[in-house]
Amino acid sequence: MLVKTILNHIEKHSSFVYGAVRFREGGPIEVEVRPRRGARPVCSGCSRRRSVYDTMAQREFQFVPLWGIAVFLLYSMRRVNCRPCGVRVESVPWAEGKRRTTISFEWFLAIWAKRLSWSEIAQIFGTSWETVFRSVERAVDWGRSHADYSGIEAIGIDEIQWKFGQTYLTLVYQIDVNVRRLIWVGEERTRQTLHAFFDWFGADRIAALRFICSDMWKAYLTVIRQRAAHCLHILDRFHIVAHLSKAIDKVRASEARALSKRGRGELLKHSRWAILRRPENRTEKDDLKLADIVRANLRTARSVLLREDLYALWTYHSRSWAGKFIDAWCRKVMRSRIEPLKKFARMLRNHRELILNWFQAKALSSGIVEGLNGKAKLTMKRAYGFRTFRAIEVALYHTLADLPLLDTVHKFC
Ligand SMILES: [Zn+2]
Numbered sequence: 001m002l003v004k005t006i007l008n009h010i011e012k013h014s015s016f017v018y019g020a021v022r023f024r025e026g027g028p029i030e031v032e033v034r035p036r037r038g039a040r041p042v043c044s045g046c047s048r049r050r051s052v053y054d055t056m057a058q059r060e061f062q063f064v065p066l067w068g069i070a071v072f073l074l075y076s077m078r079r080v081n082c083r084p085c086g087v088r089v090e091s092v093p094w095a096e097g098k099r100r101t102t103i104s105f106e107w108f109l110a111i112w113a114k115r116l117s118w119s120e121i122a123q124i125f126g127t128s129w130e131t132v133f134r135s136v137e138r139a140v141d142w143g144r145s146h147a148d149y150s151g152i153e154a155i156g157i158d159e160i161q162w163k164f165g166q167t168y169l170t171l172v173y174q175i176d177v178n179v180r181r182l183i184w185v186g187e188e189r190t191r192q193t194l195h196a197f198f199d200w201f202g203a204d205r206i207a208a209l210r211f212i213c214s215d216m217w218k219a220y221l222t223v224i225r226q227r228a229a230h231c232l233h234i235l236d237r238f239h240i241v242a243h244l245s246k247a248i249d250k251v252r253a254s255e256a257r258a259l260s261k262r263g264r265g266e267l268l269k270h271s272r273w274a275i276l277r278r279p280e281n282r283t284e285k286d287d288l289k290l291a292d293i294v295r296a297n298l299r300t301a302r303s304v305l306l307r308e309d310l311y312a313l314w315t316y317h318s319r320s321w322a323g324k325f326i327d328a329w330c331r332k333v334m335r336s337r338i339e340p341l342k343k344f345a346r347m348l349r350n351h352r353e354l355i356l357n358w359f360q361a362k363a364l365s366s367g368i369v370e371g372l373n374g375k376a377k378l379t380m381k382r383a384y385g386f387r388t389f390r391a392i393e394v395a396l397y398h399t400l401a402d403l404p405l406l407d408t409v410h411k412f413c
Contacts, residue, residue: 003029003066011104013093015039016075028070031063033094041078044097045085053081061094062101062127064108070126073102101131107406110139113398117382137394143403149183149201152176154211154361156236156369157197157220159189160376162392169389171376171396172197175213175368182372182400185393194223211361213369215239216351234361235354237314238370243347244310245276247340248303255300267296275304279311299338306333306341319359326352375400 003021016039019032035041040049056077063071078090094102109132112121118132156173170193172184184200186193198206212231214220216239224233252275256268271293274286282290294301310329316322326348333345348355376396383395397403 003031003071006066007031011094015042016092024072028072029066030060030072030074033073033075035078041080041090043080043082043085043088044091045082045088047091048082050080050082053079053087055079056089060100062105063094064102064104065125099134101127101135106131106135106138109135110398111405118395133391133394136398137390139405140394140397140401140403142406143401144397146404147401149174149205151208152179152183152205153209154213155183155209156213156372157194157215157224158239158369158373158376159215159217160373160380162380169392169396170194170197171372173369173372173400175211175372179402180368180372181402182376182396185396187389189217189219191219191223194220195227198223198227216243216347216354221354232357232361233354234357235351236358236369238367238373240348240355241307241310244307244341244344247344248275248300248307250340251303251338252300255298259298267292267298268300271300275300279308302336303338303341306336314358316359319356322359323352323356326355372400 004018007018015036016033017036019034021029021031024030041052042048043050056079058074058076060072060074063073065071073094075092077092079087080090082088094104096103099106109121109125109127112125113132113136116124118129118136121127121132122129152174154175156175158171158173159168160171161167162169167187168189170186170189171182172186174181174183184197186196206228207230209228209231211234212224212228213234213236214224216235221233224231249272252268252272256265256271259265259267271289274282274289275293277283277286290301290304294305306329309332313322313325313329316325330345330349333341336342379395379399380392383392386392386395
C-alpha cells in the first residue's frame with residue numbers, strides 16, 4: 001500500500017497502474033505494473049497508439065531503491081499491430097528500448113556518480129559498472145543537448161595526460177568571471193583536435209569570444225591564430241610555471257644522477273616535491289631539504305631560486321615593466337649555463353607578447369584554468385582504470401561541465 005502511494009506520488013503514468021507489491025525472496029521489492037483499462041499501447045516505431053497484437057513474457061525493470069531496498073517493476077510488454085511499422089514492441093514511459101533499468105533509476109545513479117566512483121555505486125546499488133556508465137552517459141548526452149552555450153566571452157584551452165601519460169586530451173573551459181565550466185573534450189592535442197572544437201563551437205559563438213587562455217603548445221597557438229585571431233590570446237601563469245617546473249625537474253634528475261656517481265646521492269634524495277612545490281604549499285621538511293640543497297650550491301638550487309624570481313612577474317601592473325622584467329630574467333638565465341632552463345627562457349622570449357597579454361586580462365586568468373585542471377586530474381584519478389576515451393569523456397563532462405538535469409530528478413535525489 002505504502003509503496004504504491006509513493007510510486008503514484010513520484011511517478012504516475014496515465015496509461016498504466018501499479019498493482020500488487022510484494023517482497024521477493026532475498027529482499028528486493030517487486031511491483032506489478034499493468035495497462036490502465038482501455039489504454040492502448042504506443043508503437044515504438046511511430047509513437048502512435050495502436051491495437052494490441054499480443055503480450056510477451058513478463059520483464060523486470062530496476063527502479064530507484066526505497067529505504068535502501070532494491071525495487072523492481074514487473075511488466076509484460078505488449079506488441080502492437082501497426083500498419084506502417086508492422087508488429088512492434090510497445091514503448092513504455094519508464095524505460096527506453098531494451099534497457100532493464102528505469103529512466104528514474106538511471107538518473108538516480110547518475111546523480112550519485114557526481115560523488116562516488118562508478119564501481120562504488122555499482123556495488124552499493126547492486127548493479128553493474130556498465131549500467132552506471134550508461135546511466136551517466138545518458139545524463140551527459142541529455143545535459144549537453146540542453147545546455148546553453150551562448151554568451152561565452154572567455155575560454156581556456158588546456159591539455160591533460162591520460163592512459164598513464166602516453167596520450168593527451170584537450171579540454172576547453174568557459175572561464176568567464178561568473179561561469180566556469182568544462183565545455184568540450186577532445187582526443188589528442190593536435191591541430192585537428194582544436195579545429196574540431198572550433199567546428200563544434202560554430203562561427204557565431206567564435207565571433208562573440210574575446211579572450212582565449214592557453215598553453216604554449218604549438219598546435220594550439222597555430223589554430224587559435226587561424227580561427228580566432230580577433231581574440232586577446234593569453235598565455236597564463238599556470239601553464240608557464242608548469243613548463244618551468246618540468247625544466248627544473250630535468251635539472252634535478254640529471255644532477256641527482258651525477259651526484260650519486262660521486263657517492264653524494266643523499267643530497268637530492270627524496271627532494272622532488274620539496275623542489276616542485278610552490279612556496280605556499282611547502283612543508284617545514286621541504287624547507288629544510290631546500291636549505292640543504294641551496295647550501296651545497298647545486299644547479300638545482302639555482303634553478304629553484306630563478307623560479308622564485310620569476311613569480312614576481314605576475315605582481316606587475318604595467319605591461320611594459322613586466323616586459324622589461326621578462327627580458328632581464330631571460331638574460332640572467334641565459335648566463336646560468338643550465339641547459340633546460342635556457343631552453344625555457346628561449347621559449348619565454350618567443351612568446352613574450354602572448355605572455356604580456358596576461359596584463360590586459362588579469363582578472364580572467366589568475367588561477368582559474370589551474371583550478372579546473374586540478375579538478376579534471378582528480379576526476380581522472382577516480383576514473384582510474386577507464387580504458388576508453390568515451391568513458392573518460394563522459395566522466396569529465398559529468399563532474400566538470402555543470403550540465404542541466406532533468407526536472408523530475410529532484411524528486412528522488
Ligand atoms: Zn508504428
